[in-house]
Amino acid sequence: MKFSINRDLLLQNLFAVSKALSTKVQMPVLTGIKIEVTKNNIVMTASNNEISIQAKIEDRKLLRIEEEGAFVAPGKYLIELVKKTESKDIDFISYEDNSIKILADRSDFTLKGLDKDNYPIISFDESKTFITIDAANLKQIIRKSTFAASVSEARVILTGVSFQTSGAEMKVVSTDSYRLSRKVLVFDHEYPEIKIVIPAKCLDEFNKIVEEGEDVIEIHFSKTKALFKYKDLKYLTRLIDGTFPNTDALIPTQFLTSVKFNKNELISSVERVSIFNSNEASNIIKFTLNADKTCEITSTTNEIGDAKEELNLLECSDPIQFQITFSSAYFLEALRAFNSSEVEIHFTGEIKPFIITGDYDVNLIELILPVRAA
Amino acid sequence: MKFSINRDLLLQNLFAVSKALSTKVQMPVLTGIKIEVTKNNIVMTASNNEISIQAKIEDRKLLRIEEEGAFVAPGKYLIELVKKTESKDIDFISYEDNSIKILADRSDFTLKGLDKDNYPIISFDESKTFITIDAANLKQIIRKSTFAASVSEARVILTGVSFQTSGAEMKVVSTDSYRLSRKVLVFDHEYPEIKIVIPAKCLDEFNKIVEEGEDVIEIHFSKTKALFKYKDLKYLTRLIDGTFPNTDALIPTQFLTSVKFNKNELISSVERVSIFNSNEASNIIKFTLNADKTCEITSTTNEIGDAKEELNLLECSDPIQFQITFSSAYFLEALRAFNSSEVEIHFTGEIKPFIITGDYDVNLIELILPVRAA
Numbered sequence: 001m002k003f004s005i006n007r008d009l010l011l012q013n014l015f016a017v018s019k020a021l022s023t024k025v026q027m028p029v030l031t032g033i034k035i036e037v038t039k040n041n042i043v044m045t046a047s048n049n050e051i052s053i054q055a056k057i058e059d060r061k062l063l064r065i066e067e068e069g070a071f072v073a074p075g076k077y078l079i080e081l082v083k084k085t086e087s088k089d090i091d092f093i094s095y096e097d098n099s100i101k102i103l104a105d106r107s108d109f110t111l112k113g114l115d116k117d118n119y120p121i122i123s124f125d126e127s128k129t130f131i132t133i134d135a136a137n138l139k140q141i142i143r144k145s146t147f148a149a150s151v152s153e154a155r156v157i158l159t160g161v162s163f164q165t166s167g168a169e170m171k172v173v174s175t176d177s178y179r180l181s182r183k184v185l186v187f188d189h190e191y192p193e194i195k196i197v198i199p200a201k202c203l204d205e206f207n208k209i210v211e212e213g214e215d216v217i218e219i220h221f222s223k224t225k226a227l228f229k230y231k232d233l234k235y236l237t238r239l240i241d242g243t244f245p246n247t248d249a250l251i252p253t254q255f256l257t258s259v260k261f262n263k264n265e266l267i268s269s270v271e272r273v274s275i276f277n278s279n280e281a282s283n284i285i286k287f288t289l290n291a292d293k294t295c296e297i298t299s300t301t302n303e304i305g306d307a308k309e310e311l312n313l314l315e316c317s318d319p320i321q322f323q324i325t326f327s328s329a330y331f332l333e334a335l336r337a338f339n340s341s342e343v344e345i346h347f348t349g350e351i352k353p354f355i356i357t358g359d360y361d362v363n364l365i366e367l368i369l370p371v372r373a374a
Numbered sequence: 375m376k377f378s379i380n381r382d383l384l385l386q387n388l389f390a391v392s393k394a395l396s397t398k399v400q401m402p403v404l405t406g407i408k409i410e411v412t413k414n415n416i417v418m419t420a421s422n423n424e425i426s427i428q429a430k431i432e433d434r435k436l437l438r439i440e441e442e443g444a445f446v447a448p449g450k451y452l453i454e455l456v457k458k459t460e461s462k463d464i465d466f467i468s469y470e471d472n473s474i475k476i477l478a479d480r481s482d483f484t485l486k487g488l489d490k491d492n493y494p495i496i497s498f499d500e501s502k503t504f505i506t507i508d509a510a511n512l513k514q515i516i517r518k519s520t521f522a523a524s525v526s527e528a529r530v531i532l533t534g535v536s537f538q539t540s541g542a543e544m545k546v547v548s549t550d551s552y553r554l555s556r557k558v559l560v561f562d563h564e565y566p567e568i569k570i571v572i573p574a575k576c577l578d579e580f581n582k583i584v585e586e587g588e589d590v591i592e593i594h595f596s597k598t599k600a601l602f603k604y605k606d607l608k609y610l611t612r613l614i615d616g617t618f619p620n621t622d623a624l625i626p627t628q629f630l631t632s633v634k635f636n637k638n639e640l641i642s643s644v645e646r647v648s649i650f651n652s653n654e655a656s657n658i659i660k661f662t663l664n665a666d667k668t669c670e671i672t673s674t675t676n677e678i679g680d681a682k683e684e685l686n687l688l689e690c691s692d693p694i695q696f697q698i699t700f701s702s703a704y705f706l707e708a709l710r711a712f713n714s715s716e717v718e719i720h721f722t723g724e725i726k727p728f729i730i731t732g733d734y735d736v737n738l739i740e741l742i743l744p745v746r747a748a
Contacts (some may be wrong), residue, residue: 041418074678075680077649077650077678080649081646081649084642084645084649085640099679105645105683106643106683106684106686107643107647107681107682107683108681108684109679109680109681109682109684110679110680110681111678111679112677112678112679126607156733173447260559268458269480269481271458272455272458272459272481273481275451275454275455275458276451276485302484304485304486305451305473305483305484305485305486306453306483306484307481307482307483308481308482308483309480309481309482310480311480312480312484360416
């Protein structure tokens with residue numbers, strides 16, 4: 001096997017597939033990147049138990065194939081080496097004993113390859129039906145949902161994000177049972193029924209590859225996998241088996257009062273009032289709304305001190321005397337999920353969940369459960 | 375005690391003194407910053423066992439003192455709080471029970487202070503004789519010496535950097551016994567004899583505070599301390615007790631051959647050839663000079679592979695067949711200490727120390743001991 005390739009193009013694709021490189025030694029061959037060279041293109045693959053990524057390079061101006069073949073190179077060293085190389089092109093030659101010769105300018109590397117016969121066969125087959133969505137939109141949806149998924153394996157299904165279609169609508173829901181994020185997408189045509197749960201961390205990894213932009217992403221589904229097609233990349237993730245809880249009934253529709261804030265001012269206030277308990281799991285703050293429409297957030301940390309922030313209210317639907325305690329960390333994560341410059345908080349009761357909405361975040365609801373004050 | 379101060383000025387000084395904040399709980403009061411308010415100024419102090427830093431603020435335009443007094447505030451929370459505050463000015467009020475009220479715009483914090491009577495008395499007295507040196511110059515000297523000091527406590531004296539005057543000269547030397555860095559400074563007048571060893575890590579901490587610029591730094595000496603006066607800051611560091619070895623005899627003056635390289639090209643080549651053993655303590659590379667003036671660096675790592683770099687020689691004083699093995703990590707650190715764009719390596723023998731010099735780094739010598747090849 002012998003080919004020559006543009007260094008920048010190679011590096012960019014190595015970075016993309018490296019997101020799936022395994023760091024575990026249970027299956028050593030998965031610490032490698034498989035490179036298959038055929039007459040017309042190069043296909044690079046990396047995989048771990050969660051995700052697999054495949055990149056296809058076929059730009060004939062930047063790639064010169066002299067001999068077909070395949071090898072598996074140690075991912076970490078291959079990437080480090082290409083990164084440190086300054087030459088325009090890099091030559092690869094692989095040998096029967098799995099060793100790989102890499103030549104760049106005055107550098108001459110010989111890398112011991114992994115046994116390509118041990119590399120698992122991974123199917124990146126596309127399905128007949130798939131959803132298309134533009135990259136910028138999908139990136140946002142992932143960003144706004146994964147943070148609310150559970151990080152505990154106690155209920156594995158909650159470590160995923162649920163994607164469920166119904167006609168031309170798709171609900172994207174995540175919850176760790178203390179808070180919930182729901183975004184409803186409306187397409188311009190109906191899709192067949194899809195009801196899957198994708199591990200939140202696999203979505204986060206995918207988001208690291210996706211660039212803001214107008215590229216269209218195809219999402220293909222099988223019973224156990226979802227395949228994202230993005231540019232020349234195929235990103236394959238396992239699904240979580242099981243039934244995601246029906247959360248629609250949890251989301252309140254009747255409210256005691258709704259209050260509107262400037263989002264960035266609110267975030268700054270909550271950050272400040274949380275300084276003294278930022279290290280504690282129980283980072284509880286108290287929100288108080290007074291009948292005269294004044295409003296404050298307070299926190300008390302026995303050993304360190306007290307903090308109080310007065311808030312500017314932009315609007316208040318029903319002036320009432322009201323207070324509620326909740327996690328400032330969950331609240332901040334929810335607020336940061338909004339693009340709107342103003343957010344509205346809708347309360348249903350002092351010990352009942354409240355929801356957050358924003359005018360420019362269509363069909364997005366963030367829900368937070370209160371914490372009973374000590 | 376009551377005062378009002380410009381937020382940015384306060385934060386800048388808090389950052390400076392925070393370098394001396396203790397994170398250890400042996401003496402809780404040292405996790406605090408002591409703030410003393412007199413009629414004309416504010417003095418902030420932080421200290422740990424190694425260093426103490428004092429900042430004096432007396433800008434009457436940015437500071438309004440209403441009542442004198444003192445308090446010790448938990449350093450971490452005070453800094454976090456000021457950092458997160460967006461108001462122009464911040465008001466401080468301290469009370470008999472050690473609590474501190476901090477007001478900024480619509481924020482109202484009450485911080486539990488530490489007992490100011492427990493704060494140690496630290497003398498920042500200046501000495502009669504002191505050395506003056508400009509900030510940019512001292513910053514360079516520190517950067518070029520501390521890396522070569524020992525990190526092992528086996529010989530404590532080698533964890534420091536030796537400063538020794540003789541007439542109008544000062545030698546700055548550090549060594550971990552595998553490599554050595556020596557810079558000789560020449561002043562325009564003679565100084566009384568100084569012979570001290572400052573802990574390398576205390577110098578590194580000081581360098582984080584010093585900005586590039588034309589400010590003059592005064593270095594005051596006592597038997598157990600060195601005091602750096604820089605702008606409105608006093609930086610006090612302990613000295614290491616003991617006698618620093620006389621290293622002058624170790625530095626060769628007769629050479630077999632000297633070879634000149636473009637520094638950045640050399641660094642890139644050494645970095646690449648070290649990729650395969652970058653994680654190993656024994657990151658040994660072999661340098662080979664051939665009689666025809668060609669030159670290469672190689673490395674072999676059994677499990678990963680081989681690397682070879684051909685080098686461009688700018689000059690070679692004596693073309694000989696020569697090879698030597700040494701640590702690539704030590705070599706890279708030494709090379710990066712130079713500002714010169716070209717560096718000269720002077721060899722004395724295949725199992726003898728070599729030195730590195732650079733035309734624009736006057737009186738700087740970096741020495742490295744070879745490693746016997748396996």
